[in-house]
Amino acid sequence: MHSIANTAAHLPDLFESETQALERVRQTLAASGVTATVYRESLVEIMLHFERLMRETRRLIGRSDRAEREMNALNLQLGTLARQLEYRATHDALTGVLNRGAIIDRACEILGTAGAVVVVLDIDHFKRVNDDFGHPVGDAVIKGIVDCLRQVVGVSGQVGRVGGEEFTVLVPAASLEQGQTLAESMRLAIAEHVFDTPVQRLITASFGVSANAAGTPFDTAYGAADAALYRAKRAGRNRVECAPHE
Numbered sequence: 001m002h003s004i005a006n007t008a009a010h011l012p013d014l015f016e017s018e019t020q021a022l023e024r025v026r027q028t029l030a031a032s033g034v035t036a037t038v039y040r041e042s043l044v045e046i047m048l049h050f051e052r053l054m055r056e057t058r059r060l061i062g063r064s065d066r067a068e069r070e071m072n073a074l075n076l077q078l079g080t081l082a083r084q085l086e087y088r089a090t091h092d093a094l095t096g097v098l099n100r101g102a103i104i105d106r107a108c109e110i111l112g113t114a115g116a117v118v119v120v121l122d123i124d125h126f127k128r129v130n131d132d133f134g135h136p137v138g139d140a141v142i143k144g145i146v147d148c149l150r151q152v153v154g155v156s157g158q159v160g161r162v163g164g165e166e167f168t169v170l171v172p173a174a175s176l177e178q179g180q181t182l183a184e185s186m187r188l189a190i191a192e193h194v195f196d197t198p199v200q201r202l203i204t205a206s207f208g209v210s211a212n213a214a215g216t217p218f219d220t221a222y223g224a225a226d227a228a229l230y231r232a233k234r235a236g237r238n239r240v241e242c243a244p245h246e
Contacts, residue, residue, distance in 0.1 A: 118224075
């Protein structure tokens with residue numbers, strides 16, 4: 001504390017010259033027999049100091065305005081960066097749909113409040129596409145599949161990519177019949193989609209559907225849909241299977 005006080009005591013007074021000028025004016029006003037010339041000199045001195053203070057004030061205000069504008073611009077940039085980081089943390093880089101962690105978090109939230117239909121789908125024989133045409137073409141096929149899903153699901157649900165060629169669709173507060181109808185529409189959209197060259201073959205997907213009441217754990221809901229998906233694959237693929245509805 002003592003060193004801080006000493007430091008403050010030795011800091012230069014930015015208004016020392018103005019303080020001295022004011023003191024001289026006070027002395028002039030208090031003195032008797034002062035001539036008009038002395039008064040005029042005091043007034044001129046005060047005026048000069050006042051003009052200096054005005055210039056300094058304008059300079060400081062200008063600097064403050066610039067600093068405020070720069071701070072506002074920086075805040076906008078930080079806000080944009082934060083939104084970009086949040087998006088990248090929750091969305092699949094290739095397709096733009098929710099990534100595995102985000103779709104699981106969203107599913108847990110929906111299942112805990114309103115219940116939901118969980119649809120799990122897997123592209124049939126996708127490894128052959130990568131093997132025959134390469135991964136860039138495989139990525140293009142995945143993007144085409146996602147376009148089909150988005151067109152069918154619209155705003156009624158949410159799409160997430162949980163693996164290389166595996167996706168999950170959530171439909172809040174829906175019945176098993178609604179989920180089955182939606183899955184069948186997605187299956188048909190994929191089967192009818194024409195993929196760009198060199199993919200000149202039918203691309204299909206298999207689907208598993210489960211309907212879950214509010215409070216159903218995610219693992220239970222997903223496990224039931226996943227088991228239905230494997231029944232669809234064993235039954236020949238390119239089909240929709242539903243989990244038994246309790």
